[in-house]
Amino acid sequence: MRVGFDNDKYLETQSLHIRERIAQFGGKLYLEFGGKLFDDHHAARVLPGFAPDSKIKMLTQLKDQVEIVIAINAADIEKNKVRGDLGITYDVDVLRLIDAFRGMGLLVGSVVITRYAAQSAADVFQHRLEDLGIKVYRHYSIEGYPHNIPLIVSDEGYGKNQFIETARPLVVVTAPGPGSGKMAVCLSQLYHEHRRGVKAGYAKFETFPIWNLPLNHPVNLAYEAATADLNDVNMIDPFHLAAYGVTTVNYNRDVEVFPVLSALFETITGESPYKSPTDMGVNMVGSCIVDDDVVCAAARQEIVRRYYEALCDRREGRGSDEAVYKLELLMKQAKVDASIRPVIAASLAVAEETGAPAVAIELPDGRVVTGKTTDLMGASAGALLNALKTLAGIEKAVHLISPDAILPIQKVKVEHLGSSNPRLHSDEVLIALAISATSNPVAAKALDQLARLRDCQAHATVILSATDSAIYKKLGLQMTCEPQYETNKLYHR
Known part of the structure; x- marks a missing residue:
């Protein structure tokens, strides 16, 4: 940074x-x-x-x-x-x-x-x-x-x-x-x-x-x-x-x-x-302030993030039209739009291709990695693993966590903890990765990259669950979401 x-x-x-x-x-x-x-x-x-x-x-x-x-x-x-x-x-x-x-x-x-x-x-x-x-x-x-x-x-x-x-x-x-x-x-x-x-x-x-x-x-x-x-x-x-x-x-x-x-x-x-x-x-x-160009660029990103936050707040019933309109005017004053966040277009492209939620993360060197929804894990968890692989120089096809290790976790979630969604969230994937790192040097190499995610930009094509959102925040990722849910249900946890 x-x-x-x-x-x-x-x-x-x-x-x-x-x-x-x-x-x-x-x-x-x-x-x-x-x-x-x-x-x-x-x-x-x-x-x-x-x-x-x-x-x-x-x-x-x-x-x-x-x-x-x-x-x-x-x-x-x-x-x-x-x-x-x-x-x-x-x-x-x-x-x-x-x-x-x-x-x-x-x-x-x-x-x-x-x-x-x-x-x-x-x-x-x-x-x-x-x-x-x-x-x-x-x-x-x-x-x-x-x-x-x-x-x-x-x-x-x-x-x-x-x-x-x-x-x-x-x-x-x-x-x-x-x-x-x-x-x-x-x-x-x-x-x-x-x-x-x-x-x-x-x-x-x-x-x-x-x-x-x-x-x-x-x-x-x-x-x-x-x-x-x-x-x-x-x-x-x-x-x-x-x-x-x-x-x-x-x-x-x-x-x-x-x-x-x-x-x-x-x-x-x-x-x-x-x-x-x-x-x-x-x-x-x-x-x-020692570099005005740097703080200007960071502030413009913040304005766009606040705009998406207001859109999501309104969708969740916590925000107002007035706040959204004001942020639209501020974006015009700052001469910015969503295009300054490459993660938005990248995640939307994956979502359109797969027909399911997607997440994109922009790495410190400008590369953008994505995560898609699979049977094993949600898009936010997949994006984290793919980002860690890329930062560690690990091939995308390499499994950091054995699928055989994920299945028992899913069984506990559904059969014993009452979850209707078997896919692993970000916190569950990180814990599984940490366990895998004790016996797998490649997983350990990926885990060592976690600190490098701080201040990276990220975008999801749906409003993240509270669990995934909290993990991204704790890791220091600067997250935005599209103002829509994964399902058409009235109640969202």
Whole structure:
């Protein structure tokens, strides 16, 4: 994979910039942390060279100064809101995040339940956290938020919120997902700190859109593609342009709320430290791009992938026409179509020839291999084996796994595990390959190629099963699917 982003430079410059911002506010900074801290695979896809855990590694460089507060919306607890990428509820993700932060040696000071209104599920979750020894605070809804500034900045507004006790100079406020109230938590803390005579500041860490790239740069368009269902729109920051005569990029929600934020700052501290939404940010990602052609190509691929993802979401009843239409417009803006993914045409050709689902994988050197549906295994499993054979220089006709070894597995699936599909899925084939590798040097040679599949492009002519989709994701393959199922059944597992 060609590299377009200098990750080492990013770790160094980003931590330095945050230290400077802490000093700017006299030694106490509340940093709203947007996006994913541990597994930012979107950033890794559109900025080749960016490590998915870069942001958390950057924070570990500041771990003696940083304390983490996790915000979760009480309404999200009540309705069991689920993280689409992980398939777990937001409250469970809070526990996952705490374990992950602690595993990196970072201090998790507390959890704050926002928009609390005596929801029973929120009470249960609070008791569960407290039984685990975790401090929990409650913040409340404020009528007319964020425009009723006299009420917000009063004893009946922020004053009603419980003050979160913190001990470190950098307080990172993060959350399981959007809509958790991170910004409100930060501003509430500023209000309480100011009343206590403590000087403190606020800043925002959002990776995208990248403020010092052009508005229609493919990386910024890819961000719009990733948030098509949220109606986020990139736009020129008019406040920054007016204040400095410099064109920068922000997104609609921050631009729309900035006048209110500025007024809140003035009411809380007497003056606003920022002249624009861009000023609030501390993001240094744009300064670490070292090959614009590489990141542009990667971002265009991401836009097309997001388009196919939206098509499949709509087919599965989880998406909307509006998201699909927006992605079609973004593809036109980026001047791309499905032809930039050779795996699409290759898989469709095999499906047409065989009359059954097919999968194609593009290898790091540009070669495209395919897998078809057979009596022994599904197309996704076949494509994986063929890709591993090609990478290892093994003839396609060579059996890595003996058919005689596959038949007993199929018998167990159908006769004992209740499966109606005897074909092996990707995970079952990989396990069988690993067993075969213990006695077959050729299979071992193929198995050694697994790491080389990371970041390869892939396409399926049908929506993959959850099992196959999960395996492709774990291997790091960048997958798209046609928005159709293998069968015409109403229920699909």
